[in-house]
Amino acid sequence: MLKKVHHIGIAVKDLKEAAEKYVAITGIKHYETEYVPGQDVEVAMFEVGESRIELLQGKSENSPISKFLEKNREGLHHVAYEVEDIDKALEELKAQGFALIDEKARIGAGGMKIAFIHPKSTNGVLTELSQVK
Ligand code: ZN
Numbered sequence: 001m002l003k004k005v006h007h008i009g010i011a012v013k014d015l016k017e018a019a020e021k022y023v024a025i026t027g028i029k030h031y032e033t034e035y036v037p038g039q040d041v042e043v044a045m046f047e048v049g050e051s052r053i054e055l056l057q058g059k060s061e062n063s064p065i066s067k068f069l070e071k072n073r074e075g076l077h078h079v080a081y082e083v084e085d086i087d088k089a090l091e092e093l094k095a096q097g098f099a100l101i102d103e104k105a106r107i108g109a110g111g112m113k114i115a116f117i118h119p120k121s122t123n124g125v126l127t128e129l130s131q132v133k
Pocket residue numbers: 007009054078080128
């Protein structure tokens with residue numbers, strides 16, 4: 001059902017500073033940044049092989065990333081898996097009793113259809129499903 005790990009989301013306080021570190025770590029000089037209004041976040045995406053690292057900085061106090069950083073240190077925020085059919089995947093997970101944050105898919109970075117599964121259902125890790133097209 002899950003095709004691959006699509007990306008790993010990392011919550012950061014300062015996107016520019018974090019991106020510079022990830023340029024140094026990955027050796028990838030070209031990365032894309034994007035503002036995602038749905039979550040009020042600025043995102044930097046680094047393609048590493050067939051997966052990506054997604055750095056996330058909240059743009060206001062109301063952003064879920066800012067709220068996360070009030071309670072947690074910078075670091076792992078979520079793991080995202082690519083799925084073929086997100087609506088079907090959500091239906092199947094719901095039927096199995098997983099706690100869904102998003103009952104329906106919404107639009108995330110890169111125009112992907114995304115939905116989150118509550119970490120209480122997934123051993124403490126916020127889990128995202130992504131449908132690329
Ligand atoms: Zn993500």
